[in-house]
Amino acid sequence: MGVVNVTPDSFSDGGRYLDPQAAVEHGRLLAEQGAQILDVGGESTRPGADAVPVDEELRRVLPVVEGLTATGATISIDTSKAVVAAAALDAGAGYVNDVTAFRGDPALAGLVAERGVDCCVMHMLGNPRTMQDDPRYDDVVSEVKAFLEERLAFAVAEGIAEEKVMLDPGIGFGKTVAHNLELIRRLDEIVAIGRPVVFGVSRKSFLGKITGREPGERGVATAAANVLGLERGASVFRVHDVPETLDALAVAAATLPGGWPLKTPRTTTTTI
Numbered sequence: 471m472g473v474v475n476v477t478p479d480s481f482s483d484g485g486r487y488l489d490p491q492a493a494v495e496h497g498r499l500l501a502e503q504g505a506q507i508l509d510v511g512g513e514s515t516r517p518g519a520d521a522v523p524v525d526e527e528l529r530r531v532l533p534v535v536e537g538l539t540a541t542g543a544t545i546s547i548d549t550s551k552a553v554v555a556a557a558a559l560d561a562g563a564g565y566v567n568d569v570t571a572f573r574g575d576p577a578l579a580g581l582v583a584e585r586g587v588d589c590c591v592m593h594m595l596g597n598p599r600t601m602q603d604d605p606r607y608d609d610v611v612s613e614v615k616a617f618l619e620e621r622l623a624f625a626v627a628e629g630i631a632e633e634k635v636m637l638d639p640g641i642g643f644g645k646t647v648a649h650n651l652e653l654i655r656r657l658d659e660i661v662a663i664g665r666p667v668v669f670g671v672s673r674k675s676f677l678g679k680i681t682g683r684e685p686g687e688r689g690v691a692t693a694a695a696n697v698l699g700l701e702r703g704a705s706v707f708r709v710h711d712v713p714e715t716l717d718a719l720a721v722a723a724a725t726l727p728g729g730w731p732l733k734t735p736r737t738t739t740t741t742i
Contacts, residue, residue, distance in 0.1 A: 471507040471546065471708040472500030473672065474538070476530040477514045477522075488530070494537035501541035503712040507565060508541065510534050510558070511548030515569050515643070527554050535561040544588075552577035559585055567668075569594055569643065571621040572628070583629030590636040590668050590706075591621045595644025602644065610649040611656045614639050619663055636706060638668040647676045654698050661703035669704035671695040672711070693718035701726070 512530035539562035546565035547558035571591035
């Protein structure tokens with residue numbers, strides 16, 4: 471899953487792809503490099519990020535979704551707003567990535583059920599503006615697992631087919647470095663829920679705290695974390711750097727049952 475941020479304030483590449491044409495060109499490049507999903511977001515979810523009005527979010531994402539439909543990749547809309555999701559689906563998106571896990575807009579789960587599209591629900595403590603204000607857990611893995619099980623049950627109760635739901639433990643969303651590392655260490659417990667797990671560690675601040683590197687210098691740390699995620703059962707890897715991720719995962723996959731490649735290469739790299 472390649473990241474296409476159409477925002478001025480995302481932690482890693484805020485503003486770089488705010489222009490729709492620049493975002494489309496970036497998304498096309500990610501697809502050419504092997505991304506199978508392009509995750510388009512018009513509202514930053516970094517710690518402390520401000521909310522974005524619906525009209526502005528629509529203005530940012532719709533031209534990008536429309537421009538990426540010819541890539542052959544699945545287009546994901548990263549939003550918690552039903553109005554934005556509906557417009558993006560109409561424009562060609564086929565996946566809804568909701569960091570609020572259907573706790574934000576009460577209409578979003580019903581929309582996903584009605585359209586029959588895939589979705590991802592994520593764990594987050596609080597909201598982006600408050601989530602890093604002294605996050606505490608008795609057992610972060612058990613609590614995240616229980617939350618995801620409850621949100622999966624909610625999604626199914628709302629009419630979403632269980633096989634359409636993916637789960638994201640929300641690494642970096644209301645967690646300390648220790649919490650994030652524990653989630654990676656015990657990711658198999660989240661995988662045991664039985665749905666595909668989306669693993670989003672790319673360039674995140676906990677990697678910077680471990681390595682001392684700035685966001686754009688965290689590619690190696692990201693690749694290492696993604697290899698650990700693959701070994702523990704993660705299925706989808708949300709990343710900024712597609713070729714490096716694919717190389718790291720290809721080497722790791724070669725050591726796992728089933729070997730390498732897991733899927734036929736789209737270009738010169740092997741997709742996972």
